[in-house]
Amino acid sequence: MQAFQAGDAAAFATLVKRHETKLWNFVRRYVGDAATAEDLLQDVFMRVLAHAAQWTPAAKVTTWMYTIARNLCTDHARRAVHRNAVSLDGAPSPRMAEEDSGPVLVERLAGSDLGGEHNVSTGQMVKELDLALSAMPAEQREVFLMREVMELSFAEIAESVGASVPTVKSRMRYALERLREALVAFRESGTHSQVVEAQP
Numbered sequence: 001m002q003a004f005q006a007g008d009a010a011a012f013a014t015l016v017k018r019h020e021t022k023l024w025n026f027v028r029r030y031v032g033d034a035a036t037a038e039d040l041l042q043d044v045f046m047r048v049l050a051h052a053a054q055w056t057p058a059a060k061v062t063t064w065m066y067t068i069a070r071n072l073c074t075d076h077a078r079r080a081v082h083r084n085a086v087s088l089d090g091a092p093s094p095r096m097a098e099e100d101s102g103p104v105l106v107e108r109l110a111g112s113d114l115g116g117e118h119n120v121s122t123g124q125m126v127k128e129l130d131l132a133l134s135a136m137p138a139e140q141r142e143v144f145l146m147r148e149v150m151e152l153s154f155a156e157i158a159e160s161v162g163a164s165v166p167t168v169k170s171r172m173r174y175a176l177e178r179l180r181e182a183l184v185a186f187r188e189s190g191t192h193s194q195v196v197e198a199q200p
Contacts, residue, residue: 001015001052001055001061002057004052005052005053005055012048012049015048015061015065016045019062019065020041020045022149022150022151023041023044023065023066023069023150024037024041025145025149025150026066026069026070026073026145026146026149026150027040027041027044027069027072027073029130029133029141029145029149030070030073030077030141030142030145031073031076031077032130032133032134036076040069040072040073040076041069043072044065044068044069044072047068047072048065048068051068060156062150062152062156063152063156063159063160066146066150066152066156066160067159067160070142070146070160070161073142074138074142077138128182128183129179129182129183131182132178132179132182132183133145135178135182136175136178137174139161139171140171140172140174140175140178141175142161143157143161143168143171143172143175144171144172144175144176144179146160146161147172154168154169154172
C-alpha cells in the first residue's frame with residue numbers, strides 16, 4: 001500500500017492478488033449471491049483505489065480493506081431489506097449450491113479422505129451452513145465470517161465493526177449456537193460436534 005501511495009501502480013495488482021480470494025469468500029457468504037458478490041468485490045477495490053491516500057501505516061491493510069468490504073455489505077443489506085428471508089428448511093440457491101467459494105470452518109475441519117459417504121455428508125453440511133449463515137442476524141454473520149473466513153483476530157474484528165472485543169466474542173458465541181441448532185441433523189456423524197465445539 002505504501003508503494004502504491006508512492007506511485008507504483010503495479011503494487012495495486014499485488015494487493016488485489018493477495019486479498020481478493022478472502023474478500024470474495026467474505027462478501028459472497030455475507031450476501032449469499034455470487035453475482036451480487038462480484039459487483040460488491042469490484043466496489044471494494046474501487047473504494048481502495050479512491051481512498052488509498054487516506055490509509056496510514058498505523059492501520060493494518062487487511063483490517064482497513066475488510067472494513068470497506070463490511071461497510072459495503074451492510075449498505076447492500078439495508079437496501080435489500082424488502083427481500084424475503086431465507087428459510088433454513090428451504091433449498092439453497094443454485095449459485096450458492098454450485099459456487100466454489102473457498103473453505104470455511106466446516107470445510108477446513110472435515111477431512112477429504114474418509115470415504116464417499118463422508119464427503120457427501122460434508123457437502124450437504126456446507127449447504128446447510130450457507131443457509132444457516134443467510135438466516136443469521138447480520139451482526140453475528142459478519143463476526144463469524146471475519147473470524148472464520150478472513151481469519152481476523154477479535155481485536156481486528158472489533159475495530160472493523162466498531163464494537164468492543166467482549167461484544168464481538170459474544171456475537172461469535174451466539175453465531176456458533178445458531179449453527180449448532182441449524183446443523184443438528186449432522187450430530188450423529190461426529191463432524192457436527194467438531195464444528196460447533198471448535199474454539200475461536
